[in-house]
Amino acid sequence: MKPAGEDRAGRWARLNERREWDLVVVGGGATGLGVALDAAARGFSVALVESHDFAQGTSSRATKLVHGGVRYLAQGNVHLVREALHERAAMLANAPHVAQPLPFVMPGYHWWERGFYGTGLKLYDALAGSRGLGATEWLGSAGVRTLLPGVQPRGLWGGVKYWDGQFDDARYALLLARTAAARGAVVLNHCAATELLRRDGRVHGVVVRDAETGAETTLSARCVVNAAGVWVDMLRDLDRDAGAPPRSPLVAPSQGVHLVVDRRFLPGTHALLVPKTTDGRVLFAVPWLGKTILGTTDTPRADLAREPRPFPAEVDFILREAGRYLQQAPRREDVRSVWVGLRPLVRHDGDAGDTKALSREHTVLVGGSGLVTVTGGKWTTYRAMAEDVLERCMAHGLLPRRPAGATTRLQLVGAAPGRSLALPPGEHLYGSEAALLRTLPGADRWLWRDGDGGLSEAMVRFAARHEAARSIEDVLARRSRLLFLDAAEAARLAPAVATILADELERELDPAPFEALAASYQRLP
């Protein structure tokens, strides 16, 4: 995938051209794409395969925060917070059209909260140092009500304002893929790794299958990186001798639910953070692309569904707690979309019972076979995780030494000053590529309109030509985020998107599977 567009057949052909890759990466979420970009930026030859779509797994289902993790500070994990604050700055600077500073307000309903949380946040500022986004401020109750119109005024004492960042996760992932491609990597979505190539107990490549054509090919590599998110154990399990017992799992998945409601519940551009709900959990209400995201939960789950659905208690928790802090309590019928992601938490003790006891840091494991597995961490730290992976590959002699730091200031495709992500989606999300977008047919034909933005015919064409979109879902879930913002509206657009995509991809597309998916994003348990 080149910034200027390269067709899928061309990428498949390039995948087959090379006899040996320096690095083959399995998994096209934040982690795998980060590794592919870092390696390509250091001049290594890289191929990445993603079984579904870029970011279709956990990486499109985040709370959309680029953050140091205030709550990890409360747990005393200063190292984790300092690293994330460093990465927060890099993430915002390298793609300002899709990642920006976001002011937060913590409202206080008890006399001690303002001072208690404010002091912790001053430490947060100090850890960010020169990379801080703005100073923490104590607010009176009038100040909170001004910055957070919609907040519950009853019993409000005051609050604290502090800064973090927010982003469009799926579009950020696409930019990582496209920037890696611009650096020579071959990155292919809808192409799964189905087998590991092993010789004398060493992994030396993978077999991959194109989901569209069914064609298979083998990719030989000096180093294979397993970045399959919560699915890493499936690939690890292929890395064992016939008859050997299954490997004990590395990941304990924990699901997080988000509900999206209209912006009227939290007008304005500040996010609301409740650090401790009645039962001790964290709750966010975040303005995002013209709507408000409410979330999230942290519920252990044994299966690894591609489209996990919420449990009734999770929906009840979010609505109940949001209703305590917002003047208008959102009701079930106000929910425009519900989406769920699986956190790849790393287990150290073989017991997945309590996910809060599991590690929120990432883990890199180099198996006896040389298979490198990376999982855990968070979106914000994807770049540091990538550097860590490459360091481990080099330390194990899988790759020759090349210095780190190639991506610290590497601007992603289209990087240009952006506008607030609280506003509805539009051409501003294309950064410097907005000019290219406007040259495509249908730049002024809007399929869906919100404010001065929405989804235009040209955006669908751009998705097919330049962003490797292959299906209605690829367009409506991850190039445009309409499925996440308003699932009913996304379903309504499916036939129109199918027609435009059919023209671009020269094949028929059936809207029915996407309509069924969108129906499940509208349904609350």
Ligand SMILES: Cc1cc2nc3c(=O)[nH]c(=O)nc-3n(C[C@H](O)[C@H](O)[C@H](O)COP(=O)(O)OP(=O)(O)OC[C@H]3O[C@@H](n4cnc5c(N)ncnc54)[C@H](O)[C@@H]3O)c2cc1C
């Ligand atoms: C509810 C929730 C909220 C979160 N909020 C935030 C937040 O606000 N900020 C933040 O920094 N972090 C957040 N996180 C964490 C962050 O989203 C994850 O850490 C990150 O997205 C994980 O990325 P990943 O690439 O490891 O996994 P994934 O995104 O799941 O990527 C793994 C990919 O591997 C692919 N794959 C699997 N098997 C194969 C195979 N055999 N062949 C090819 N491909 C394969 C999958 O299809 C998938 O796309 C949140 C997580 C959750 C669950």
